[in-house]
Amino acid sequence: MPQWSEFSTGQRIKILRGPDMTQEDLAHACHLSVDAIRAAERDVRLTLPTLLAVSAALHCDVSVILGQSTPRRATTHADRVIMTALSHAIHDTSAGRLPETLDEPPTVAELSEIVTQAWSTYWTGQYAQVGALAAPLVREAAARLHVQPDGEQASAWAVLADAYRISAYVANLMGARDLAYAAIGHAHHAASQAADPLRAALVDSGRAWVYLRDARLADALDLAEKAATDIEPRFSKASHEELTVYGSHINFAAVVASRMANSVRAADYLSQSHAAGARMGREHGAFGTLFGPVTATTQAVGIKVSLGETGQALDLIDSIGDVSQLQKAAQHRYAMDKALAQADARMWDSALDTLEGALEDAPEWARHQALPGVIAEKIGAGSTARLRKVSRIIGVSPVPREGMGFAAADRRTAL
Incomplete structure (x- = not known):
């Protein structure tokens, strides 16, 4: 091509x-x-x-x-329209430019409901829809803050921090890295004004994810570790909300450590992640994220694959049963890690079954992911009609396996 x-x-x-x-x-x-x-x-x-x-x-x-x-690969005209609107909303509101046609902005409670809806849509993998929702959300949250009475602004700052963080996540997935940096920076300022340690830590974790996608692995690990340490709870007294946020953070630190091939730190963080999940007993949601024992175990599969511990990854896969508790995007992400482990074990047909199933179930989600293309290239010389079909879905050409080198950089940043 x-x-x-x-x-x-x-x-x-x-x-x-x-x-x-x-x-x-x-x-x-x-x-x-x-x-x-x-x-x-x-x-x-x-x-x-x-x-x-x-x-x-x-x-x-x-x-x-x-x-x-x-x-960026797979970005459509509609995606670019959405990202332009989101960019204008982020930069305008950060400069103090507010909607002139909004007589009375939504209440904090109404905006919080929209935030919940945006996160719900995000975790189904419909990122373009979230981007379309995020632009007016940012503008309306900024307008609400502007009219919020003195002494009652913390809640408005909190919802504005959420709006900026959602925007940063969408921009990061769409490959608009500069916009992602800008949005997460504004989210950090808003979260600090909200005086909410858990929300501030989630913003730091979001910045660490932007670093990871920008291949700034050392910076990502430093920030992920700091974010987790800042909110580390006492397990005996921690609420499910605190454990959800902490578990998500420590799990992400394990992911980054694995991308850096640091098996010792990754194992330490995984141990803490499993402990937090076990303490919770089941999956719980808070601040737009979900964590629990199933999340901890499925994420461990990708971490083991990154470390080259394919046998351990396959053992974990065998131990995992129902993943319906996870959000759809998390289920699809687990399927990618599973397919990659199977490809590493030269289980070509199983890898194709797993990959094809996830792509057919979530083509919109797959459009914004790098890992499906990496897996298809790794399967390589199994260029049957099925592989060609998979390659068409993700927009890559089938590549013969012979002489195919696996790009470590792709795996390190394919999140």
């Missing part, structure tokens, strides 16, 4: 337009004639005003259209 820079400018415009947007649609969005769009896509004529209009209509940088930078 050609590299992005090897396409012509006209071909890149057509690819970015995608199958859901016609030339007529693009012309209308650009306030140009259809003939101008056709000429641009045929590389016959593309003036600077046309280039700028197309760039704005497609919600992507001019450098992407010219092939100087590469668009």
Whole structure:
């Protein structure tokens, strides 16, 4: 498959337009004639005003259209529209620009319900829908803070911190790393104003995840450890809410340690994660996250795979029964780790069964994940019709196994 820079400018415009947007649609969005769009896509004529209009209509940088930078894999025109709106909301509110048409912003209670709805949608893997919801949520939360009476602002700061954190998570998954950094930074400020240690720790954990996706592994581990240490509870007296947040943090620290091939620290954190899960007895949710014994065990599978301990990963898989307590996105993530363990053990058919099942169940979720492509490449020479089908779903070409090197960097940041 050609590299992005090897396409012509006209071909890149057509690819970015995608199958859901016609030339007529693009012309209308650009306030140009259809003939101008056709000429641009045929590389016959593309003036600077046309280039700028197309760039704005497609919600992507001019450098992407010219092939100087590469668009993120699987990002559609609709995704780019959503991310543009989210970017405007984050930057406008952080600069103090509030909606002028909002006479009376929703109450804190109403916004909290929207936050809960956003997290619920997020954990089904419908990230584009969450992004569409997050932009107005950020604006309305900022407007609520602006009108909130003195002495009652902590709750408004808390909901604004949640709105920014949700935005950061969506931006991180969509590959908008600068926006993710900005949103999580604003979430940190809002959480500090809310004076809520658990919420502040979750923001720090979110920043650690942005670091991980940006391949800043040492920074991610330092921050994950600090976030977990800051809220470490006494197990005998801890509430389920405290154990949920702490367990999620310590589990993430184990994930990062495994990406750094630090088996000793990963094992230590896993031990604490299992202890927290055992203390809880079942899965519990708090602040948009879920944790419990099933989460601890399923996450341990991915950690063991990262450390090259395939046999232990397969043993854990054999011990795991019903995972329906997990959110859908967590179930799909576990399926990816399971498929990768099976591929490492050269259980090609089992790996394909697991991978194909997850992709067919959650194609929208899979669109924003790097790991399915890594698994498909690892299976390699089993390039049967089934592998070709899987490869089409995730947008990669089947790669023969012979001579195929497994990119460690992909596994380290494929979260």
